[in-house]
Amino acid sequence: MIKFAIRADGGSKIGMGHIMRTLVLAKELAKTNDVFYICKVNNPLSDKYKPGIDKIKAEGFDVICINENNILEELEKINADCLITDSYDVDENYFMQTKHLFYKTGYFDDMNLYYFDVDFIINQNINAEDFKYNVNNDTKLMLGCKYLMLREEFRNVLKKHTHKKVHNIMITVGGADPSNITGEILSWVKDLEYTFHVVIGPSFNSEYKLEKLRNEKVKLYYNADMYQIMKKCDMAISGCGSTLYELAVCGVPTIGIVIADNQKAIACRMHEKEIIINAGICNQLEKYSFTEHIENMSNNYNLRKNMSLKGSELIDNKGIGRILSIIESI
The missing domain is CATH 3.40.50.2000 (Glycogen Phosphorylase B;)
Incomplete structure (x- = not known):
């Protein structure tokens, strides 16, 4: 059994898209693996993040909350085999650092903005195959509607x-x-x-x-x-x-x-x-x-x-x- 950590947020500013698409994957992974979420929080917790956390919990998943201002430091404390991130609050340093913290890492992408030091990328959009991804030789690319994750x-x-x-x-x-x-x-x-x-x-x-x-x-x-x-x-x-x-x-x-x-x-x-x-x-x-x-x-x-x-x-x-x-x- 593999332990998967999914990092995603949802709320009044960023919407619920990151939460909703990762939940499709989370539910399938959870059939044979241990899956939990990592979500940013502010103090006091507001609608910036609360709706996403509430939705994840309502779907039956545990949530570990991390401080929005100390993401990488907080991730060092997380025990998981694989980290899957679906967030725009990332950069190249984030991917390099998390690669050393977890056995495997993956990323949900839409924009192709960085060099991605990850084991796999999921971009299920209709235009995904237009992107020339800058990745490692062994990074698995799952691009296009062929990899679209439909809710059940x-x-x-x-x-x-x-x-x-x-x-x-x-x-x-x-x-x-x-x-x-x-x-x-x-x-x-x-x-x-x-x-x-x-x-x-x-x-x-x-x-x-x-x-x-x-x-x-x-x-x-x-x-x-x-x-x-x-x-x-x-x-x-x-x-x-x-x-x-x-x-x-x-x-x-x-x-x-x-x-x-x-x-x-x-x-x-x-x-x-x-x-x-x-x-x-x-x-x-x-x-x-x-x-x-x-x-x-x-x-x-x-x-x-x-x-x-x-x-x-x-x-x-x-x-x-x-x-x-x-x-x-x-």
């Missing part, structure tokens, strides 16, 4: 039927929404003739504003069952993080919004492959062009059907199995 409920999805008329549209921007993009979108679309199914992430800090917009055409979901909402909806408006891949698997035609820098290239590639319509960067959106995207997609049955088909063909359900085989062979 998304692994055997039935083919979606494309309706001639759009009735239900999902809105999801991620685990956090510090700029209240969700509220702005709702203010633009509230007069359109659709029912909007709005996902409220665990790190949202302006739910009270959204509650004022709730009515029979605007449904709000806390602790959302994402698969059930996707199954119900004819279209989606989504941030361009990991949710895009789940929408693709479910065959939901999507208007993508770039929420963070690491989503730009993903949105462009998904648009090129006609899996999404890339509406652009969130703080540059305009009401008229955005609602036009919605109406154009809604009124074009063949476009939606084609997007649904291409999305559902992008990913198989074997990514997590491929990753486990490689990690266990290192």
